[in-house]
Amino acid sequence: MTDLAYHDGTLRPLDQITVGIRTHALHYGTGVFEGIRAYWNAEAEQLYAFRLADHYARLCASAKVYGMQASLSVEELCDVTIDLLARNEVREDVYIRPLVFKSSETMGLWSRGLTDSLVIYHVPLGAYISESGIRCCVSSWRRPDGNFVPARAKISGIYAGMALARREALEAGFDEALTLTTHGKVSEGSGENIFLVIDGKLVTPPPGDDLLAGITRASLIELADAELGLRTVERSVNRSELLVADEVFLCGTAAEVTPVVEIDRRPVGDGEIGPVATAMRELYMRVVRGTHDDYLDWCRPIHQGAHPAVTAADR
Numbered sequence: 239m240t241d242l243a244y245h246d247g248t249l250r251p252l253d254q255i256t257v258g259i260r261t262h263a264l265h266y267g268t269g270v271f272e273g274i275r276a277y278w279n280a281e282a283e284q285l286y287a288f289r290l291a292d293h294y295a296r297l298c299a300s301a302k303v304y305g306m307q308a309s310l311s312v313e314e315l316c317d318v319t320i321d322l323l324a325r326n327e328v329r330e331d332v333y334i335r336p337l338v339f340k341s342s343e344t345m346g347l348w349s350r351g352l353t354d355s356l357v358i359y360h361v362p363l364g365a366y367i368s369e370s371g372i373r374c375c376v377s378s379w380r381r382p383d384g385n386f387v388p389a390r391a392k393i394s395g396i397y398a399g400m401a402l403a404r405r406e407a408l409e410a411g412f413d414e415a416l417t418l419t420t421h422g423k424v425s426e427g428s429g430e431n432i433f434l435v436i437d438g439k440l441v442t443p444p445p446g447d448d449l450l451a452g453i454t455r456a457s458l459i460e461l462a463d464a465e466l467g468l469r470t471v472e473r474s475v476n477r478s479e480l481l482v483a484d485e486v487f488l489c490g491t492a493a494e495v496t497p498v499v500e501i502d503r504r505p506v507g508d509g510e511i512g513p514v515a516t517a518m519r520e521l522y523m524r525v526v527r528g529t530h531d532d533y534l535d536w537c538r539p540i541h542q543g544a545h546p547a548v549t550a551a552d553r
């Protein structure tokens with residue numbers, strides 16, 4: 239039997255949820271979605287969903303940008319997700335995918351008054367890209383200008399471009415694509431934000447450079463400051479800085495913290511995984527798995543009564 243999934247108010251086996259061929263979102267990319275990880279902590283016998291409410295707040299914001307309704311409040315979305323994971327008795331690392339989409343079966347771009355549907359399901363997920371240092375290229379495909387498709391919203395249609403960039407990179411033998419803005423500034427990876435280490439500081443492009451303001455990115459900025467004494471400068475980054483940075487790493491819910499050892503066939507720093515990326519990755523992995531007491535309020539426990547010490551509510 240397949241796992242249950244949530245679909246417009248009901249829980250049903252995932253393989254029984256289907257959409258019609260004329261569904262608006264299928265043709266025009268009119269959906270908004272999230273990617274959330276939940277980590278299994280074997281010692282505590284607990285599953286922790288990382289920054290669950292923050293992801294759902296972003297889903298609702300994405301829906302608002304697009305004039306859609308998530309149909310549930312942030313707290314209700316959290317509750318439904320917790321219920322789903324608990325009922326499916328999940329005891330492994332999973333990736334949770336909520337999607338709000340225009341489910342009416344109509345032709346044409348006019349989207350007002352159409353039905354918005356909500357699905358939430360999960361799949362097992364280990365490492366998304368290699369943890370041992372990846373090789374990137376700067377893509378020939380550019381991140382679209384925010385005045386065409388707003389980057390702050392995680393809109394399905396925008397990923398058509400990201401998929402082109404990722405495909406180009408993989409077919410050329412790289413592990414991931416880095417995109418530039420239409421003005422030629424470094425924006426982000428196809429599904430990750432980017433950090434550079436320059437002169438002992440972290441540097442990352444600002445949301446104004448047409449990137450998704452990642453929840454991992456925000457977590458790392460906070461963790462770097464509080465735990466490693468590293469300040470982050472948010473500023474536009476020139477392409478050439480990728481070639482002279484001491485270290486570069488990508489981050490995202492799926493990618494976690496992924497060190498970059500080569501860009502456009504040139505070594506980053508000395509071509510080895512650097513100390514800052516190593517420290518950030520170790521710290522982040524402790525935090526998300528619920529083994530760092532100071533950040534338990536980022537980790538929403540799923541299974542009731544699994545571990546008495548863990549009572550923290552999500553932010």
Ligand code: PMP
Pocket residue numbers: 273400426427428429430431449450451452453454455489490491492
């Ligand atoms: N940028 C893009 C384009 C993404 O798809 C993602 C993944 N959601 C990110 C950045 C990282 O965001 P987060 O840390 O919230 O997963």
